[in-house]
Structure formats: C-alpha cells, structure tokens
Amino acid sequence: MKEQLEESSENDYKIVLGFVKGFLETKKFIISSIIIFLIIGILVVFLTPKKYSSRVLFITQDASSSQSGGLGGIASLISGGGMKATGNGDIPTFLYPQIIESWEFRKQLFDIPLKLKSEDSLITFEEYAINREKLSTGQVIAKYTIGLPGLIFGKKESKTIAPIKRIDSLEYITSNDNKVLQSLRDKISFSINKEDGTLEIKTVLKEEPVAAAQLAQQVQLRLQQEIIRYRIAKAKEKFEFIENQYQETKQEYKDAQIILASYTDRNRFNATESSLIRKRQLENEATLLYTLYSDLEQQRINQSLKIKEDTPNFTVINPATVPLGAENSNALTTIIIYAFIGFIVAILRYVYIVTRDYVKSLWVEV
Structure with a gap:
C-alpha cells in the first residue's frame, strides 16, 4: 500500500514537471507576450x-x-x-x-x-x-x-x-x-x-x-x-421683517409729528375744548408711534447683533x-501589472493548448 502511494505521488510529480517543462518550452511566446504588454503599459503611462x-x-x-x-x-x-x-x-x-x-x-x-x-x-x-x-x-x-x-x-x-x-x-x-x-x-x-x-x-x-x-x-x-x-x-x-416694520413706523411717526405741528400752528390762539381734545389725540398718536418706533429700533439693533453672532x-x-x-501615478506599478498580465496570457495560452490536445486525444480514442 505504501509503495503504491509513493508511486502515485511520484507520477503526480512527474506530471507537474511535465507541464512546467512544456510551459517553459513556449518561452518565445512568454517573452513576446511580456514584452508586448510591457510596451502597452509604458504607452498607457505616457499617454495618460x-x-x-x-x-x-x-x-x-x-x-x-x-x-x-x-x-x-x-x-x-x-x-x-x-x-x-x-x-x-x-x-x-x-x-x-x-x-x-x-x-x-x-x-x-x-x-x-x-x-x-x-x-x-x-x-x-x-x-x-x-x-x-x-x-x-x-x-x-x-x-x-x-x-x-x-x-x-x-x-x-x-x-x-x-x-x-x-x-x-x-x-x-x-x-x-x-x-x-x-x-x-x-x-x-x-x-x-x-x-x-x-x-x-x-x-x-x-x-x-x-x-x-x-x-x-x-x-x-x-x-x-x-x-x-x-x-x-x-x-x-x-x-428684514423688523426692518420693514421699523421703516414703516418711522415714517408714520414723522407724519404724525408733521400733522401735530401743523395743527398746533393753526390753532395756536384757539382755546376751545374741541381743539384741545384734538390736540391731545394727535399727541397721544405721536407718542404711541414713537414708543413703537423706539421698540422696533431696539429690536432692529438686537437682531443685527444676532446675525453677527450667528455668522x-x-x-x-x-x-x-x-x-x-x-x-x-505609480508608473512603475502600472508597468509591472501589465507585464504580469502578459505572463498570465502566456499561461492561459498554454492551458488552452494542453486542454485542446487532451480533448483531441480523447476524441481519437472514442
């Protein structure tokens, strides 16, 4: 049993050596394939x-x-x-x-x-x-x-x-x-x-x-x-919303001041109760608008500072x-990879030849 195993192992070894020997006999194609792919790799490096x-x-x-x-x-x-x-x-x-x-x-x-x-x-x-x-x-x-x-x-x-x-x-x-x-x-x-x-x-x-x-x-x-x-x-x-409200209120306050001043000038010597009541109404409106205007101005300043804080x-x-x-660009690596591809092509070609010959021998036997 031991002798049979040794003989089988020796036969496998001879088969492998036979494949290696056969592959090395195609050295011309191996060298040609590697050189061709080396040239391709060099062209890729220079053309890229x-x-x-x-x-x-x-x-x-x-x-x-x-x-x-x-x-x-x-x-x-x-x-x-x-x-x-x-x-x-x-x-x-x-x-x-x-x-x-x-x-x-x-x-x-x-x-x-x-x-x-x-x-x-x-x-x-x-x-x-x-x-x-x-x-x-x-x-x-x-x-x-x-x-x-x-x-x-x-x-x-x-x-x-x-x-x-x-x-x-x-x-x-x-x-x-x-x-x-x-x-x-x-x-x-x-x-x-x-x-x-x-x-x-x-x-x-x-x-x-x-x-x-x-x-x-x-x-x-x-x-x-x-x-x-x-x-x-x-x-x-x-x-922007506060700014729009501020500008509108500011204009309304200026208009209210003008109306109040005009009314006061026209009724400077008018001491009737109705004229005094109307004057107080205009003063109250101007005061209210000034309060809104001042508050919006303060909010406007605060919001401007808020923008600066958030920036x-x-x-x-x-x-x-x-x-x-x-x-x-790893030019050397690229060239080596292409050379290796050429070597793989040579191996695949040899595998194809061996497979083809084996299939032909089986076909003849049949």
Missing part, C-alpha cells in the same frame, strides 16, 4: 494625462460662543437681559457633503474662472468641462469603439427628439449641465475628519496645476458663503496652493 491635485483644510468655529462675552453682552445690556445667547440654527457638519452635492450649490460652480495653460485669458469651469477637458485614454477608446454609433447617428437622432414642455416651477438640467455636473463629481471631493473636526476639499485636474488650485479655493469660499447663508437665514429673515468664523489651516508636481 498627469493629474494635479490641490487641497484646502479649514475648520468652522461657532461665532456666538466666541462672541458671547462681546456682542452677546452688549445685546443683553441693550435689551435689559431679554436677549440670551441661545441656539443659532446651526447645521451639522455631516450635512456639508449634502450641500456640496446639491444642484443649487453645484450650479454656482459653473462660472468659476480658471486659468489654463493653453489659454491667455480666464475661462469658466462650464466652458472647460464642455469644450476643453481632455479625455483619458480609456475614454477615448470607449468613445471611438462603443460610442462610435452615437457619433455617427447622434446628429440625425437629435433632430427627431421633441422639445420638452417646460413648467416654470421645475428645474431642468440640460445635457451640457449634466456633463458639467459629472465633471465636478470627478474633480471635487469633500471629507470631514471626525477626530479633530477639520474639513478638507480636494480637487484633481488633468494637466492643469493652476486651475486645480483655483478650483479648490473657489469651492472653499463658496461653500463657506453657503454655510453662512444657511446659518443666518432665520435671523436675517427676522431682521460662523472659518479658520483656514492649509490654503489652496498650486501643486509643484503631478500626483503619484
């Missing part, structure tokens, strides 16, 4: 556009907490302690990515000015994404292989598409808008460090280091403006800078 990235790192600070001893104290004194530093309608940081992904915010990025290497003047990101952006090697191959029918018949088909009936209350995204949005998704990433609360914006552009920095800076500034707009929206709306402060830790070099 270099990517330049720029990062902005910043934090947001609650302005109301930092100003509680300043503006908050002043407001408290003005209102007699009636105004306290309560919640300011803050939005959680985990919602910031939702703001960046929203259509309302994205369309604000369409007009970001960029300086390209090939352009003497600035162009908008929309113009860059639609007409100037370079396609990657894979996109070019896909465009002229899978997408070739669309290039040939695209114009003819577009003529038959019926125009969409627009409704004023709805937002419509055109094909060009969608192209710009997709380009923005590919180039802008946003992350939040939960440990220290820092916010990072990263932009990546092909062959355009200056434009990458410009895009990162503008996204940072516009995101901060959007956060401020969200934070002070409620306080600002209330301030967040941003500290930029790492501003957008023009990258000195392209991102690490």
Whole structure:
C-alpha cells in the first residue's frame, strides 16, 4: 500500500514537471507576450494625462460662543437681559457633503474662472468641462469603439427628439449641465475628519496645476458663503421683517409729528375744548408711534447683533496652493501589472493548448 502511494505521488510529480517543462518550452511566446504588454503599459503611462491635485483644510468655529462675552453682552445690556445667547440654527457638519452635492450649490460652480495653460485669458469651469477637458485614454477608446454609433447617428437622432414642455416651477438640467455636473463629481471631493473636526476639499485636474488650485479655493469660499447663508437665514429673515416694520413706523411717526405741528400752528390762539381734545389725540398718536418706533429700533439693533453672532468664523489651516508636481501615478506599478498580465496570457495560452490536445486525444480514442 505504501509503495503504491509513493508511486502515485511520484507520477503526480512527474506530471507537474511535465507541464512546467512544456510551459517553459513556449518561452518565445512568454517573452513576446511580456514584452508586448510591457510596451502597452509604458504607452498607457505616457499617454495618460498627469493629474494635479490641490487641497484646502479649514475648520468652522461657532461665532456666538466666541462672541458671547462681546456682542452677546452688549445685546443683553441693550435689551435689559431679554436677549440670551441661545441656539443659532446651526447645521451639522455631516450635512456639508449634502450641500456640496446639491444642484443649487453645484450650479454656482459653473462660472468659476480658471486659468489654463493653453489659454491667455480666464475661462469658466462650464466652458472647460464642455469644450476643453481632455479625455483619458480609456475614454477615448470607449468613445471611438462603443460610442462610435452615437457619433455617427447622434446628429440625425437629435433632430427627431421633441422639445420638452417646460413648467416654470421645475428645474431642468440640460445635457451640457449634466456633463458639467459629472465633471465636478470627478474633480471635487469633500471629507470631514471626525477626530479633530477639520474639513478638507480636494480637487484633481488633468494637466492643469493652476486651475486645480483655483478650483479648490473657489469651492472653499463658496461653500463657506453657503454655510453662512444657511446659518443666518432665520435671523436675517427676522431682521428684514423688523426692518420693514421699523421703516414703516418711522415714517408714520414723522407724519404724525408733521400733522401735530401743523395743527398746533393753526390753532395756536384757539382755546376751545374741541381743539384741545384734538390736540391731545394727535399727541397721544405721536407718542404711541414713537414708543413703537423706539421698540422696533431696539429690536432692529438686537437682531443685527444676532446675525453677527450667528455668522460662523472659518479658520483656514492649509490654503489652496498650486501643486509643484503631478500626483503619484505609480508608473512603475502600472508597468509591472501589465507585464504580469502578459505572463498570465502566456499561461492561459498554454492551458488552452494542453486542454485542446487532451480533448483531441480523447476524441481519437472514442
């Protein structure tokens, strides 16, 4: 029994060695396959556009907490302690990515000015994404292989598409808008460090280091403006309401003063009871309007301070800078991977040959 096992093991060993020997005998194809895929890998490395990235790192600070001893104290004194530093309608940081992904915010990025290497003047990101952006090697191959029918018949088909009936209350995204949005998704990433609360914006552009920095800076500034707009929206709306009431009451008070002064001048020497009663009515109306006017003025000041309290402060830790070099593209790794693919192709070819010969031998025996 032991001898049979040893003989079986020796036969298996010989079979494996036979396969290895047979495979090594195809060394010409192995070397050719590796060289061909090496060349393909080198071409991919050189033809793939270099990517330049720029990062902005910043934090947001609650302005109301930092100003509680300043503006908050002043407001408290003005209102007699009636105004306290309560919640300011803050939005959680985990919602910031939702703001960046929203259509309302994205369309604000369409007009970001960029300086390209090939352009003497600035162009908008929309113009860059639609007409100037370079396609990657894979996109070019896909465009002229899978997408070739669309290039040939695209114009003819577009003529038959019926125009969409627009409704004023709805937002419509055109094909060009969608192209710009997709380009923005590919180039802008946003992350939040939960440990220290820092916010990072990263932009990546092909062959355009200056434009990458410009895009990162503008996204940072516009995101901060959007956060401020969200934070002070409620306080600002209330301030605008108070401001309108204040201006109306102020004008009414001025009109009441004019009416009272005119009536007093006309009835200076009139001592009748009716004239005195009318004068007191006008004085009471002017006094009431002055009280309302003063109260609204105080509320107006308080709400103005509230807006300043709710406005967040941003500290930029790492501003957008023009990258000195392209991102690490792992060129050597790419070349090695392609060479390995060439070796795998050689193995698969040999497996195919062995399988084919084995099937042929069985077929002959049958």
